[in-house]
Structures are given as structure tokens and as C-alpha cells.
Amino acid sequence: MRARQFIARTYLRFSRWTFVHEPLPERAMVIGAPHTSNWDGVFMALCFWSLGRPFHFLVKDSIIRKPLFGPWVRWIGGIGVDRSAGSGLVDRIVQLSREESPFTVVLTPKGTRSARPYWKSGFHRIATGADLPVFLGFVDRSTMTFGWGHSIRPGQDLRADMDRIRAFYATKSGFHPEKASVPRLRAEDEDAGGVGDAGAR
Secondary structure, eight states: OHHHHHHHHHHHHHOSOEEEOOOOOSEEEEEEESOOSTHHHHHHHHHHHHHTOOOEEEEEHHHHTSTTHHHHHHHTTEEEEOTTSOOOHHHHHHHHHHHOSSEEEEEOTTOSSSOOSOBOTHHHHHHHHHTOOEEEEEEETTTTEEEEEEEEOOOSOHHHHHHHHHHHHTTOOOSSGGGOOOOOBHHHHHHTTOOSOOOOO
């Protein structure tokens, strides 16, 4: 961790970008948006490395299984997820959050760097199931800042939670603004009478 912390702090000292953040509690989730570039993940790693705080992030199980690259991804905190089967992900996160202190899991709810109509709802289910506050992580090219700001405690009112998230990200611009998406879950439109599958993402 010391080597990573040195790398991160050296970069931040000379970079035009500024890391801004609020203190994290012992157990937390950080979501990242607007996710429009591979640089988003690099900046998020720099955040935690500079603080000397371990973190986990979710990646496709196929990446974890790759020779050489897979072990490295696990070493920096990657958790493999098999999207083709029920993986008991919420239970895994809950268990990890009980075993580790401090504990942080990072997710990108949009799930892709391209524009898409809906975010995946898994972050909300995990945060609710594991009782984790959700900190709103960002990369904002318009202000040359990155990190995380406000936090929410997800509850039963999904639309109210998402309204707060939308308000926060309305002023944030990623590396490629044309690839950004308005934070919205499919379930919000279904509750309003829309059509779509109800499967959790």
C-alpha cells in the first residue's frame, strides 16, 4: 500500500486535477458517474491509494480468470461477478463488509462507458442489503475535480433516492459528455406505467 500511496500522492501533487472528498465511514459504498472513460477507474484508484484505504470493485468473472492479469486485478481489490448466474452478490458483499474494517466497495451503475437509457439497479440492492451509505463519486472535467461528494442512505423510496442522485450529477461532466446518461433505473419507469423487464441489473 505504501508504494501505491506514494504513486498517487506524487501524481496529485503535479496534476492539474484536484481530488475532493468527504470523510468515509468504516463501511461505505462509492458509486462512480458519469462513467464515460477508462480513466474513471484510474482516478478512483488514485483516490483510495492516496488515502491508504483498501477498496473493492466489481468486474466480470472472465477478467478475474485471466492468467497474470486476473491475479493483479484481485490484488488491487477486484471481485469477480458471474452475470450469467445467480451469484449471491449481496450476500458476498455483506459478508465482506463484516470481515473487513474499513470496508469500501466501488461500483459504476451505468455499467458501460457508452450512453444507455438506464442504470443497473444492483448498487441500490447491495447498499440496502448490506446497509451501506452510498457516496456519490464523480469525475468532472468542467472543474477538473474528481472524488466523491454527498452521500445518501438508500431506503424504500427508490424515486426519491434517484432524484437526489440525479440532482448531484446534473452538474458533472465526464471525459466524454456525449457518452453520459441521466441516472435512471428501469423500475422507476415501470412504477409509472412504463414497459420493460423487471429484472434487477
